[in-house]
Amino acid sequence: MFKTKKMASGSIGFSPKYSRSTLMSLNPLKLSPRTDRVQTLIHQARQSGVLNLNGCYLQSLPENVYSINQLRIRSGVVRTKAKKNSQRGVPAEVMLQKLDVSSNCVIELSSDIGKLDSLTSLSMQSNALTKLPEEIGQLMNLTRINLSQNKIAVxxxxxxxxxxxxxxxxxYNLIEELNRGIGNFTALEFFDCANNRLSSLPxxxxYMDRLTKLVLSSNNIGELPKTLVNMVSLQKLDLQHNELISLPKNMNHLRNLHVLSLQDNKIMDLSELAGCDSLLELHADRNKIKRLPNKLVSTWTHLKVLHxxxxxxxxxxxxxxVLQSLTEVDFSFNTITKLSTSVALLQNLIKLYITGNPIRQIDTNINALEPAKVTSTAFKASIIDARIDHWNDSNQFCTTKRSPLCLPNFREHRSEVVNFSNGSLxxxxCEFQFMCICVVDLIGDKTRSRATLPPFLTSFTNLMILNLSNNYLENLPQELAVxxxxxxxxxxxxxFQYIPNCVYRFKNLTVLLANDNRIKMIDTGDQALGALKHLTTIKMRYNRLTSLPFNLGYFTNIKTLDITGNPLDFPKQRTIKKGTKAIMANLRYRSECAV
Structure with missing residues (x-):
């Protein structure tokens, strides 16, 4: 059941087979500590100064632990023996400096704990302590103490x-109040009082002005003391899961504060954080914040993460x-209706979350920006992400008042068809174009494959049918080639006066419908129609074609060619009426005659 293990400090401890919770539910008679082994550890601690009883299934500390220092100086006989041992090369006995009794079932400490006044470190976490003796205050050399995961109330x-x-x-105790004596800990650098029952702080x-990390999460604190801003060395402050409504004034006095966690409170205003120019991360999830004033935001000059x-x-x-250091921004699930240009110009932004907002408008200045200036792919992807949320909610894509357009639910990977017909476009x-641009950015370098795209963009690139009929389009963007x-x-x-160049990059295209346009010619070059090896159907009725290229007759993959209604000089109308086979044969004949 027990396994011994060598600790980094040189002492020996136990590795328990069972967890503490399992241990406490079992019969203590069956799991009583092996006294001989514990005594061996105590004996070895006299040479190392470190006693590790971690996971030894103890319900109380052995009595000789409390007197371990007294045994060293009890009599002159011991001193004489120590001198002889030293001459034989046996290590001299030292005072106990570190005591680890974590992960046991210790219910209380004896008042004799005060005899271990040489201790610098005491670890008692994961036990069943309900109280501490007054004599613990005699351990004046302690620099480190861990009492977490017990049942201490006072x-x-x-x-x-x-x-x-x-x-x-x-x-992780049951502490409801901290005495004002907490101010005596002026040398304290780390203080964790999370998961207790505190409602206020003294x-x-x-006075703890050397503190660099303060953790007060998961309590019931409703108000912070004004003196909190005196902790000028504070670098990380964790206040999440409390009942805070506001922050104390002059938070900008915390000149070294890098990380502030305010999640799950009731805070409505962050104006007290104005001037916190050393802040690197701000987490304020699930509060009641309505706005971020510009004067406030502009002071967070070094901010990298804003949630x-x-x-x-x-x-x-x-x-x-102004916050050009930002790499991650999360504005998801608010009531934002418009995206501003400011987000598009954050050059170092890697992650942007704006899903769950009723975004209906994108700042017109964004579309006017030069593509080189909108370098943040995170911005583009998040615009699409947020827009899709809005489309899913409304089942409409409101581009025009006259004719709402249907955009499919890409995120759920169900649609292979996009229908933008009859939209007077x-x-x-712009949202559709942004999706194309976003894909181009994400797979622009050869190191990124299409498989690494976000799921909704992957679904977008898997579209099979695109209907743009009955609009006012004259050209298509190159990005559509994705x-x-x-x-x-x-x-x-x-x-259209010609077939858009992006069409020739649809390598899997089988059907091209381009009726009723103003197309005057068909390009059959290798970088044009000749690149579409799977094309079987071309319908170009009622355009302005006057002739067809002879080599089109050798495109054996084309099974349907409909060019009726064009002012063609060649081929003749009687040939056109006979159908595709006659047209293609006539084109081949003319090609051979020309040779």
Missing amino acids: LPLGFYSLINLRYLNIS NSIG IPFNRLMEIPSDLI TNLP LKNLTELNISQNK
Whole structure:
């Protein structure tokens, strides 16, 4: 059941077979500690100064642990024996400095704990302690103490005498109040009091001006003391899962604060954070924040991570553009209706989350920006992500008031058809173009494959049918070529004077419908129609074709060629009426005659 293990410090400890919770539910008579082994560890600790009883199934500390220092100096006989051992090369006995009794079932510590005044580190986490003796305050050399995961409700007054502490962990206990003596810990650098029952903090906590990390998460704190801003060395402050409504004034005094966690509170305003120019990360998920004033945001000059999801934000501040160090922004699940240019110009942005917002408008200035300036792929992808949420909610793509257009639910990977017909469009919808541009950016370098695209973009690139008929389109953007799997394209009843170049990059295209346009010629070059090896159907009725290239007759993959209604000089109308085979044979005959 027991396995011994060599610790880094040189001491020996036990590796328990069972967890503490399992241990406490079992019969203690069957899991009583092996006294001989524990005594061996105690004996070895006299030479190393380190006693590790981690996971030894102890319900109390052996009595000789408390007197381990006294045994060393009890009599002159011991001193004489130590001198002889030293001459034989046997290590001299030292005072106990580190005691680890974690992961046991210890219910209480004896008042004799005060005899271990040489201790610098005490680890008692994961036990069943309900209280501490007053005598613990006699351990004046302690610099580190861990009492987490116990059942302590009150810290004794003597505990606040440990003025040399640098590390203190009392998380996961039942503590309801901290005494004002907490201010005595002026040397403290790390303090974790998470998952207790605190409702307030004493003003004296501000005296801990060497503290670099303060963790107060998962309590019931409703208000922070004004003196908190005196902790000028503070680098990380964790206040999540409390009942905070506001922050104390002059938070900008915390000049070294890098990470602030405010998740799951009731905060409505972050204006007290103005001037916190050293802030690198701000997490304020699930609060009641309605706006971020520009004057506030512009002071966070070094901010890299900004998370404010699940709040009540109505707009993105325009001064966000000042924060050029931002790499990650989360505005998801707010009430934002418009995307501003400021987000598009964040040059170092890697992740942008704006899903779950009722976005209905993209700042017109974004579309006017030069493509080189909109370098953040995260911005483009998130625009599409947010727009798709809106489309899913409304089942409409509101490009025109006259004719709403249907956009499929790409995120659920169900649609292979996009229908933009009868929309009176002069250009493709900007959101649709943004999706194309986003794919181009994401797979632009050869190191990224199409398989690494976000799921909804992967679904987008798998589109098979695109219907753009009955609009006012004159050209198509090159970015549309990302639709590599497109098999059918309908551009009938538009204003095209030639087949757009992007069409020739649809390598899997089988059907091209281009009736009722203004097309004057067909390009059969290797980089044009000749590149479409799977094309079987071409319908170009009622255009302005006057002739067909002879080599079109050798395109054996074309089974249907409909060119009726064109002012053709060649081939003749009687040949056209006979159908595709006659047209293709006539073209081949003319080609051979020309040779």
